[in-house]
Amino acid sequence: MSxxxxxxxxxxxxxxxxxxxxxxxxxxxxxxxxxxxxxNLAHGVFAMFGGYITVNLMNDYGVPFLxxxxxxxxxxxxxxxxxxxxxYAKLYNAGEIEQVLFTIGLxxxxxxVTKFLWGPxxxxxxLPDSLKGEIQILGRSFPTYRxxxxxxxxxxxxxxxxAIERTRFGARIRASVDNRRMAKSVGINTDRxxxxxxxxxxxxxxxxxxxxxxxxxxxxxYAIEHLVYFLIVVSVGGMGSIRGPFLAALxxxxxxxxxxxxxxxxxxxxxxxxxxxxxxxxxxxxxxRA
Amino acid sequence: MTSLLETRQLSKSFGALVVxxxxxxxxxxxxxxxxxxxxxAGKTTLINLITGRLQPSRGNILIAGEDxxxxxxxxxxxxxxxxxxxxxMLFRELTVLENVVMTVSEHRGRAGDMFRYAFSRRDIVAExxxxxxxLRLGExxxxxxxxxxYGRQRLVEIAIALALKPKVLLLDEPAAGVPSAExxxxxxxxxxxxxxxxxxxxxxxxxxxxRFAQRITVLVQGAVLTEGTPAEVxxxxxxREVYLGEHHHG
Amino acid sequence: MVLPLPLTRSKPTAESPVEFMARSHRLRWYELLPWxxxxxxxxxxxxxxxxxAQVMIMVLFALSLDLxxxxxxIVTLGHAxxxxxxxxxxxxxxxxxxxxxxxxxxxxxxxxxxVGAISGYIVLRTTGLTLLMLTLAVVSMLNEAANKAGSITxxxxxxxxxxxxxxxxxxxxxxYGRVAYIYCALVLFAxxxxxxxxxxxxxxxxxxxxxxxxxxxxxIGAPVHRxxxxxxxxxxxxxxxxxxxxxxxxxxxxxxxMSFDLSGAVLIMLILGxxxxxxxxxxxxxxxxxxxxxxxxxxxxxWFFWIGLLLVMVVMFARGGVLGVGDVIWxxxxx
Numbered sequence: 001m002s003x004x005x006x007x008x009x010x011x012x013x014x015x016x017x018x019x020x021x022x023x024x025x026x027x028x029x030x031x032x033x034x035x036x037x038x039x040n041l042a043h044g045v046f047a048m049f050g051g052y053i054t055v056n057l058m059n060d061y062g063v064p065f066l067x068x069x070x071x072x073x074x075x076x077x078x079x080x081x082x083x084x085x086x087x088y089a090k091l092y093n094a095g096e097i098e099q100v101l102f103t104i105g106l107x108x109x110x111x112x113v114t115k116f117l118w119g120p121x122x123x124x125x126x127l128p129d130s131l132k133g134e135i136q137i138l139g140r141s142f143p144t145y146r147x148x149x150x151x152x153x154x155x156x157x158x159x160x161x162x163a164i165e166r167t168r169f170g171a172r173i174r175a176s177v178d179n180r181r182m183a184k185s186v187g188i189n190t191d192r193x194x195x196x197x198x199x200x201x202x203x204x205x206x207x208x209x210x211x212x213x214x215x216x217x218x219x220x221x222y223a224i225e226h227l228v229y230f231l232i233v234v235s236v237g238g239m240g241s242i243r244g245p246f247l248a249a250l251x252x253x254x255x256x257x258x259x260x261x262x263x264x265x266x267x268x269x270x271x272x273x274x275x276x277x278x279x280x281x282x283x284x285x286x287x288x289r290a
Numbered sequence: 291m292t293s294l295l296e297t298r299q300l301s302k303s304f305g306a307l308v309v310x311x312x313x314x315x316x317x318x319x320x321x322x323x324x325x326x327x328x329x330x331a332g333k334t335t336l337i338n339l340i341t342g343r344l345q346p347s348r349g350n351i352l353i354a355g356e357d358x359x360x361x362x363x364x365x366x367x368x369x370x371x372x373x374x375x376x377x378x379m380l381f382r383e384l385t386v387l388e389n390v391v392m393t394v395s396e397h398r399g400r401a402g403d404m405f406r407y408a409f410s411r412r413d414i415v416a417e418x419x420x421x422x423x424x425l426r427l428g429e430x431x432x433x434x435x436x437x438x439x440y441g442r443q444r445l446v447e448i449a450i451a452l453a454l455k456p457k458v459l460l461l462d463e464p465a466a467g468v469p470s471a472e473x474x475x476x477x478x479x480x481x482x483x484x485x486x487x488x489x490x491x492x493x494x495x496x497x498x499x500x501r502f503a504q505r506i507t508v509l510v511q512g513a514v515l516t517e518g519t520p521a522e523v524x525x526x527x528x529x530r531e532v533y534l535g536e537h538h539h540g
Numbered sequence: 541m542v543l544p545l546p547l548t549r550s551k552p553t554a555e556s557p558v559e560f561m562a563r564s565h566r567l568r569w570y571e572l573l574p575w576x577x578x579x580x581x582x583x584x585x586x587x588x589x590x591x592x593a594q595v596m597i598m599v600l601f602a603l604s605l606d607l608x609x610x611x612x613x614i615v616t617l618g619h620a621x622x623x624x625x626x627x628x629x630x631x632x633x634x635x636x637x638x639x640x641x642x643x644x645x646x647x648x649x650x651x652x653x654x655v656g657a658i659s660g661y662i663v664l665r666t667t668g669l670t671l672l673m674l675t676l677a678v679v680s681m682l683n684e685a686a687n688k689a690g691s692i693t694x695x696x697x698x699x700x701x702x703x704x705x706x707x708x709x710x711x712x713x714x715x716y717g718r719v720a721y722i723y724c725a726l727v728l729f730a731x732x733x734x735x736x737x738x739x740x741x742x743x744x745x746x747x748x749x750x751x752x753x754x755x756x757x758x759x760i761g762a763p764v765h766r767x768x769x770x771x772x773x774x775x776x777x778x779x780x781x782x783x784x785x786x787x788x789x790x791x792x793x794x795x796x797x798m799s800f801d802l803s804g805a806v807l808i809m810l811i812l813g814x815x816x817x818x819x820x821x822x823x824x825x826x827x828x829x830x831x832x833x834x835x836x837x838x839x840x841x842x843w844f845f846w847i848g849l850l851l852v853m854v855v856m857f858a859r860g861g862v863l864g865v866g867d868v869i870w871x872x873x874x875x
Contacts, residue, residue, distance in 0.1 A: 039669050041617075090856065096615045100672065101811050102855040104804050108848030116842060224800055228680050231673030239669065265688065272681045276662050279674065283666045341759065367761025379759065381752040385547050387557055392749050393760045401746045401762060402770075408742045409547075409561035416558050431557045432549040454760060 009140065011258045017146035019253025020153025021212030025226075026233040027160065027245050028201020034177045034239040036092055036194055039099045042106035043205060044223035044230055050076050050206025051218035052114060055123040065128040069210045073203045080202030081195050088198070089191070107223045114220040125213035149211060156204070157246045164242050173197060229256075236278060238285030247287045292355035293318050294488045295340065295371075295458045300349035302332075302339055302512075309335045310512045312349070317458060317488040324503035325492045328532065332512040333492045334376055337460050341373050342366050353458065372456030374447040376463045376492070380435045386446055387431040390418035393453040418453065425449050425479055441472030448479055459483065461491040465498060477501070508532075565740045574599075574732075574822045578725050582718075589717040590789075595826050596724040597785045600731055602809045602821035604778035609807075610816030611739055612771040613751030614664065617803050618675030619779055621659070621682050622652040624798030626780025628686065631699045631787040639705040641788050645727065648784035649777040656776020660769040676800060683798040699793035713789075720789040727785060731778055738774070739818060747771050751816070808851055814863030823862045 029043040053072035057063040063071070091099050131148055134141040164170035172193055176183040184190050209218065216226055232252055237244030255274065259267030278286055295317040302310040309332045317323055325333050338344040340351055342363040350359045353369045381389050394414050395401040409415055422431050425445050430438045435446060444464060451459055464480070465473045473495075480502060483489060493499050499506065499520070506523040508515040510532050516523060523529055547564055549557075581592050601623055608614050626648040633644045663674040686693045693699055706712045711719045738744045746767055749757050757764050787793045796802065805828065813824025831850065835843035858865050 033669050037668075039672060041672070087852070087856065094855075094859075096668065097609065097811070097815060098855045098859060100615055100617070101807060101851055104807065105848040105851030105855065108804075108844045108851065110848075112842040112845030112848065116845075227800070228673065228676050231669060231676065235666075235670035235673045268684050269681065272677055275677060276674070279666055279670060280662050283670065285670070343755075343758065362763075363758040364761040364763050367759070373759055375755075375759070379753055379756040381749055381756065383752055384748070387561065388547060388745070391561075392745055395742045396746070396760045396762050401742045402767070403742045404738055404744075405741065407565040407737070407740045408745045409564055409740075411742075412558055412562055415561050419557050428557075432547070432560065434548055450756070450760065 006140070007261070011261055012254060013142055013146065013150075015254030015257035016250065017149045017153075017253075018215055018257055019249040019251075020149050021208050021215050022229060022233050022253055023153055023246050023249035024156055024208035025205045025212065025216075026208075026230045026237075026249065027157075027242065028198075028204050029230055030234045030237060030239060030241060030245045031173070031197050031201050033234060034241065035173060035197055036088075038088065038092060039096055040088070040103050041100060041227060042103035042110070042223060043201070044226055045106060045110040046076050046080055046202040047205040047209030047212075047216075048110065048114065048218060048220075048222040049079075050209035051125075051213045051216075051222070052118055052123060052209075053206070054210030055125050055213055055218060056118065058126055059123075065131070069207060072210045073206045076206035077199040077203035081199045084195055084198040089194070092194075110223060111220045118220075120220060122217040122219040123213065125218075127214070145214060149215075152211060156207075157242070160242050169196070232275060236275070236286050238287050241287065244285060244287035248285075251286075293352075294321070294354055295490075296352040296355075297336075297340065298350040298352070300336070300339055300346050300351065302335060302344060302347050308512055310339060310346070313509075313512075313514055315507065315514070317490055319488060320486055321488040321490075322502055322504045323488070323490045324499045324506045325490060325509060326494075326496075326499060326506060327509035327515075331509040333509055334462055335512070336509065337373060337462055337490075337492065340366075340460065341371060367454060370455075370457030371460070372451040372454040372458070373460040374451050374462055374464055376466055378443050378447060380443060380446055380450070382436040383434060385432050385434055386422065386427060386438065386449075387415070387418060389435060389446055390421060390449050390453050391415055393450045394418045394421075397454050421449055421453055424482075425452075426475065439472070441468040441475065444468055444476060445479065448476070452483075457487055459487055459489045461489065461493075463492050463494065465493070465495060473498075571736075571819075574819070575725075575729065582721060582725075586716065586718075589721040591829075593717055593721045593724040593789050594786075595829055596721075596728045597782050597789070598806070598809060598825040598829060599821050600724075600728045600785065601779055601782035601806050602813070602825045603728075603731065603735055603818075604775045604782060605806050605810050606816065606818065606821050607735060607738065607747075607778070608772055608775035609810065610818075610820065611744060611751065612747040612768055614768060614772060615672060616675040617672050617800065617807075618659075618677075618679035619775070619806055620798055620800070620802035621675075621679040622656055622776035622779035623783035623786070623802065623806075624679075624682060624686070625652040625655050625776075626783030627787040627793045627797045628693060628699065628783075629780070630784035631702050631793040632692070634702040634704055634788070634791075635699065639703055641704050641707055641723070644788070645781055645784050648780045650780075652780020652783070653773050653777030656779075657769060657773035660772035660776070664765060664768045664772060676803075679798055679800060679803055683795065686795055686798060693795075694793075696795050698795060699787075700791075702787060702791040702793075704788055704791070717789070724785055724789065727781065731781060735778070736818060743767070743770070748816075808847070810861075811851070811854060812861050814861035817863050820861055820863055827862065 025047045029040060032038050032040050050072045053075055054068045057068040057071060058065060091102055127145055131145045133144050135144050135147055164173060172183065172188050176188060176190055176193055180190060216222070229252065233245050233249045237248035256271055259270045293316040297313050297315045300310055300313040313336060325336065327333055335344065339346050342361065346359065350357055352358065353366060353371060356369065358366050358369060391414060392401065394417050395408065398414065400411070400414065419431060422428050425448065427442065427445055427449060430442055435443060448464060465476050468476060477498065491502060503520060505517065506520055507517045508523060508529050515528060515532065516526050547561065549560060582589065605619050608616060629648040629651045630644045633647060638644055659678045663671055663678065666674060687695055704713055707719055707723055713719050746762060749762065750764055750767060754764065783797060809824040809828040810820055812827050813820030813822065832847065835846045839846065854861065860867065
């Protein structure tokens with residue numbers, strides 16, 4: 001008993017921290033998918049650039065952690081709007097094949113660009129002193145950094161929920177997810193809405209990439225390597241929802257951590273088997289609106 | 291006597307929104323039945339429930355006395371259900387003839403065949419072409435659907451439904467969006483439908499309804515308001531209030 | 541030159557539409573061009589036969605994807621899974637003493653087909669992003685399995701020690717790759733005949749229907765899910781043949797035969813050539829391999845960038861690939 005309980009607490013703690021990163025990175029993809037119906041496989045690219053910019057500013061220019069994060073989020077969000085207006089928007093009405101290939105093309109280009117700018121090896125985030133070390137919770141010690149991530153993830157999830165449920169902007173998003181044509185006909189500027197929510201999603205991804213650089217290592221193949229997990233969060237969570245991806249990320253983060261800790265050899269298979277079972281049972285996702 | 295089509299307390303809701311409530315409805319052999327009601331009354335939803343495109347929340351659907359409530363759309367088509375759509379649902383990039391050939395192959399159970407060329411089945415292609423000629427679509431047979439006039443595309447909708455040789459035919463606003471000059475074609479085709487099949491038509495054009503239907507069901511907010519002969523329905527003051535009133539100034 | 545079949549007729553003629561349709565699937569001269577090229581290449585470039593065999597394997601692989609994606613409209617990120625299953629099946633058979641190549645092809649096709657049928661049954665219940673994710677999950681899972689089962693598959697070092705018996709007991713696989721080239725060409729020819737028949741069969745036409753209008757397919761009583769799973773399984777079996785050929789002709793199976801990279805590559809090949817046209821694979825696969833070869837020599841570190849850019853350009857400006865653009869030009873010229 002004295003062995004089991006600490007293990008469970010540890011798995012839960014690390015799992016939830018991992019889940020928060022998955023959530024913050026993926027939630028934007030859920031919105032893009034639900035709102036524009038766009039299969040943006042290149043979503044992870046925004047997270048990766050967020051990570052690179054954060055790490056680079058800190059290591060090479062001595063910028064502190066938080067300002068570096070802010071710059072990364074702003075730069076990525078701004079760049080994503082340019083991409084969205086120039087390229088993505090042209091493909092909203094194209095077939096799924098085109099969208100998929102276009103975004104795969106972006107992934108390939110991003111791999112080369114990051115290799116060119118920052119080299120092929122993974123980047124290491126140097127944590128600020130305030131996030132190093134451990135904190136005591138209920139007489140147990142936990143890494144401060146992960147506790148910070150958990151708090152941050154929950155704050156973001158709550159703010160997003162509040163923004164979507166309680167603001168006019170959120171109401172417009174909900175209306176457009178439900179029925180794009182209708183939303184347009186009642187005077188919602190869907191183009192601007194798309195750009196804004198795209199920027200928001202990419203900015204969040206950049207934040208997740210930067211904050212999570214210690215958990216999901218930043219390297220050129222980032223967007224491909226973690227693609228399955230981002231897609232799982234969105235699919236299991238249900239498209240266009242805020243709550244769904246949060247629950248899905250928790251489920252995935254904790255069970256993945258548990259499986260890899262308890263059965264390091266075959267842990268990954270449990271996740272996939274569970275995934276297939278879940279989607280065989282409910283093809284539209286576990287937590288989406290019915 | 292068992293009806294060709296019957297619904298029992300058929301109900302459907304999306305969350306708190308009730309779109310169909312306790313609809314009891316029958317179609318007999320040879321019926322010419324119209325379903326009318328204001329916009330949003332749930333007419334198309336009812337057809338989607340009958341064909342299995344939507345699953346009801348409650349109630350049953352019977353085709354020729356057999357309960358098909360939980361069967362697939364394909365199983366209901368096999369039992370003799372054919373439909374058209376309010377908005378064209380055609381293979382736009384294929385020719386008119388191919389649209390119908392595909393349907394005939396499906397109806398004959400030959401659409402899964404792998405080891406012969408589809409169009410070398412002259413009997414199937416000929417059957418499809420004859421049907422097109424009957425609907426005066428012969429000239430358009432080898433043109434892509436998206437290239438022909440909208441009114442004629444509506445006829446292709448009907449052609450596909452007829453290619454299934456249905457016992458029950460559900461027509462969802464067959465003349466919707468068709469200029470009046472062309473709508474005569476559709477009326478002619480409807481007049482020539484096989485007499486023994488049961489036809490349910492959703493239509494807003496009251497002239498067309500009065501000419502075609504022997505019975506009328508009025509649907510309001512998902513529920514049956516009344517049912518009867520055209521004369522009975524027209525004489526009903528409630529109908530005038532909810533439907534005709536709205537229709538005339540709308 | 542509307543590939544693959546001209547089924548439309550703008551001017552009415554005396555011939556009845558029924559007869560017109562009945563002869564629509566006859567072989568046209570340009571359909572034989574790939575085979576002329578294949579034979580010509582054999583004679584003209586005797587020192588590039590190994591590359592030629594590799595190109596034909598990729599054509600076969602892309603052709604199998606065309607059936608699934610071009611005809612049935614199923615977008616998949618996991619097609620390499622079946623290529624990999626085929627490659628490992630043929631490789632393992634050969635390593636364990638089953639050195640007869642042709643029967644091994646059939647076994648590989650069957651194994652890949654079964655894996656395709658089972659995974660297809662599950663993943664094809666979903667659509668859109670979920671479907672993309674599940675197809676990717678299948679390939680990741682199998683890659684992980686091959687990696688972990690190192691004692692059987694060789695893991696990350698790859699499967700080595702593949703030795704084959706002579707083809708038909710007569711022709712040894714020679715160092716110049718002559719036999720391998722002819723072997724691949726003949727297998728590709730047979731598969732092409734089969735796929736050509738399939739896409740023009742009632743089954744193939746109904747796949748087009750699934751792609752064009754799913755709602756209508758349900759309404760005419762088509763068993764849509766079963767058709768899609770069948771197409772998926774056939775495509776998987778054919779991809780398995782391509783993988784098996786690769787294992788047999790290179791006598792090696794690398795772990796990356798089951799990867800997102802290869803799944804992506806085959807998608808690119810098909811879109812470069814043209815999707816849903818039967819001959820897109822024949823143009824796209826060589827084009828991609830030549831482009832990749834040239835770019836990786838010009839720019840060995842960053843050639844990925846140029847492939848990515850090419851892809852974005854094709855999607856933005858040349859939808860339909862080479863054949864699509866050719867079609868447009870042809871129609872302009874006719875006017």
